Amino acid sequence: MIRNEFRNIHPKRTCSKIYKNHSSYKEFLAKDFNYRCGYCDDDSLLLGGPHNFHIDHFAPKKKFPELKSEYSNLVYSCPYCNQYKSDDWISDKAHISIVDNRGYIDPCDSGYHNNFYRNKKGEIIPNTKVGVYMYKKLKLYLKRHSILWKITKVILLMKQIRPMLENCGENTEVNDKLKNIYVGLSMQLDDFRDYLMGELKYD
Ligand SMILES: [Zn+2]
Structure with missing residues (x-):
């Protein structure tokens, strides 16, 4: 069975600027995420660029409005992952993103890519229980x-x-x-x- 790496370049958050409006971070976020969706690794440059991508709030802004413009909580995301993740969050605390192997791994976590791999068709396959949760919620099986x-x-x-x-x-x-x-x-x-x-x- 062929197992390809889920992704080859990894996102990081380097922006130290402070903005009131989270949309002001878009260009920094796009660069930090190598212009790819943090969750599914889709390349925004093949889809019209950052204009067509969203800013996802890792801990949802609806539940944690105080993190709405916190750069460490922002994820450069394709519209699909952003929409499917929506306000889903497994705990009532922003810093607890996983409970009983259910929830979300921050795409900037150094081990994020270990939760998935690509088969020979390039399909995303979950590798862990949390990976399975994200796979289903974010519909990472989309063609x-x-x-x-x-x-x-x-x-x-x-x-x-x-x-x-x-x-x-x-x-x-x-x-x-x-x-x-x-x-x-x-x-x-x-x-x-x-x-x-x-x-x-x-x-
Ligand atoms: Zn995505």
């Missing part, structure tokens, strides 16, 4: 997450091909290595085409 993972793979393959194509010249036969990359690329792209013709739409 869009694995499709975006595949798009990223295609882009990485294309980056490998570019300099090789440049060095080949017009009349040079494509070497075996390049052919293999092309096969991998076309396989990923076929799945992407299926997606584009399917029911799922970005919104």
